[in-house]
Amino acid sequence: MVKIEAIVRKEKFADVCAVLERSGIGGMTVIPAHGFGHHRNGLKEKVKIEIYADEFQVDAIVEMVRNAAKTESSGDGKIAILNLENIYRIRTGEEGAAAI
Numbered sequence: 001m002v003k004i005e006a007i008v009r010k011e012k013f014a015d016v017c018a019v020l021e022r023s024g025i026g027g028m029t030v031i032p033a034h035g036f037g038h039h040r041n042g043l044k045e046k047v048k049i050e051i052y053a054d055e056f057q058v059d060a061i062v063e064m065v066r067n068a069a070k071t072e073s074s075g076d077g078k079i080a081i082l083n084l085e086n087i088y089r090i091r092t093g094e095e096g097a098a099a100i
C-alpha cells in the first residue's frame with residue numbers, strides 16, 4: 001500500500017478531481033496548500049491531494065493526475081509516492097488493502 005501525494009495548481013484542481021472521481025480509487029483527501037518550487041517566486045496557492053492506494057494502481061493514478069494537471073509551464077507541481085505501513089478502516093477495524 002502507498003500514499004500518493006499530489007501538489008497541483010489551484011486552477012487545475014477541478015480537472016484533476018473530475019478524472020479521479022471517475023477512476024477506481026478508494027477515496028481522496030484534499031488540503032489547501034501554499035508552496036514554492038525551484039523558482040522561489042513567493043508562496044503560490046496550490047492544492048494537495050492525498051490518496052491511499054495499492055501499488056498496482058500507482059502508474060495509472062500518476063498518469064491521470066499528470067494528464068489533468070499539466071500545463072507544461074513551470075509550477076505544475078509534484079507527485080510523491082510513500083510506502084504505507086498499514087491502514088485501518090475506523091468503522092469496521094479492517095486493515096491493509098481491505099481498508100482502502
Ligand SMILES: Nc1ncnc2c1ncn2[C@@H]1O[C@H](COP(=O)(O)OP(=O)(O)OP(=O)(O)O)[C@@H](O)[C@H]1O
Binds near residue numbers: 007035044
Ligand atoms: N522540494 C519540494 N518539497 C515540497 N514541496 C515542493 C517541492 N518542490 C515543489 N513543491 C511544491 O510543488 C509546488 C509546485 O512546484 P513546482 O512545480 O514549481 O516545482 P519545480 O521543481 O520548481 O518545477 P518546475 O520546473 O515545473 O517549476 C510548490 O509550490 C510546492 O508546493
Ligand SMILES: [Mg+2]
Binds near residue numbers: 038039
Ligand atoms: Mg517551479
